[in-house]
Amino acid sequence: MPIDAAKAVAAAPRTDGISWGPTDVQLYHLGIGAGVPATDPGELRYTLESRLHVLPSFATVAGGGAPGVIRALSMPGVEVDLARVLHGGQTLTVHRPVPVRGAATATSRxxxxxxxGEAALLTLRTEVADADGPLWTDDARIFVRGEGGWGGDRGPSARPAPPAGAPDRTVRRPVREDQALLYRLTGDRNPLHADPGFARSAGFDRPVLHGLCTYGMTLKAVVDTLLGGDVTRVRSYTARFASVVYPGETLRVRMWRGDGAVRVAVGAVERDDAPVLVDTVVEHT
Known part of the structure; x- marks a missing residue:
């Protein structure tokens, strides 16, 4: 079997030095659709270096190296075809606000x-710390199609109940035709998001948007709509990727306020609100 579960879990952690600056932050924000309208003071917080704030989901690309999905495939015990791989979900816990400029150590395992059954599900945890201590922890959940069925533990199956009642706020966010081409410049060069031939070999009609781009667009919508644009209020953010998003589509982001948390559901408007992000929660102060 290409995945040796025992070897993968027992392997020593991988440690890398990472660094980033304002240009990296600005590129990430542009990659998730910030800057429209270009002169809006709320958007300038994401795009203008003199007043720059860092959306916490930037942590998923900080350092510009391989994203969790690709990084997991280089870990001991994992030898699989990239065309069989899908990002299943992401959880991010922020220990301190992400600085505009930083240097840190990222430890992954x-x-x-x-x-x-029909797939294996890997969880790659990355813990990032700088000279002042822990910055963030993220868990990338990665499906590898065709690699299940060896009789291993299925893992947790319980899911939270869907939010009750009408959402407190609903917004639409357009996905540009070139959104994936721009977002991939943050570090995820998986050809699934740019190469039509590779996308077809992976079972899709055309290239799909990065799950983490949808993830970032959604967090920005929550912060801008319900958290007063204050990125420092976010404490954790989790989502499951239920389906792909295609560049050119429109996201419908529905939000339910709770006690210290916002429940979120995201659908693709042009496909009858087909769910793309589910089990999504933003915990905040």
Missing amino acids: ITAVHDK
């Missing part, structure tokens, strides 16, 4: 390999 596979914490679990679950047997989902």
Whole structure:
């Protein structure tokens, strides 16, 4: 079997030095659709270096290296075809506000390999710290199609109940035709998001948007709509990627206020609100 679950979980952590600056932050924000309207004071917080704030989801690309999905495939015990790989979900916990400029150490390891029958589900945990201590922790959940069925632990199956009642706020966010081409400049060069031939080999009609781009667009919508644009209020953010988004589509982001948390559901407007992000929660102060 290409995935050796015991070897993957037992492997020593991988440690890398990462660094970033204002240009990296600005590029990420532009990659998730910030800057429209270009002169809006709320958008200038994401695009103008003299007043720059960092959306916490920038942590998923900070340092410009391989994203969690690609990084997991280079870990011991994991040898799989990239065309079989899909990003299943992401959880981010922010220990301190992400600085505009930083240098840190990122330590990654596979914490679990679950047997989902037709697929294997890997969890890659990355813990990032600088000279002042922990900055953030993120868990990338990665499906590898065709690699399940070896009789391993299926892992947790319980899911939160969907939000009750009408959403408190609903917004639409357009996805540009070139959104994936721009977002991939933050570090995720997976050809699934740019090469039509590769996308077809992976079972899609055309290239798809990065799940983490949808993830970032959604967090920005929540921060701008319900958190007063204050990026420092975010404490954690989790989402499951239920389906792909195609460049050129429109996201419908529905939000339910709670006690210290916002529940979120995201659908693709042009496909009858087909769910793309589910089980999504933003915890905040």
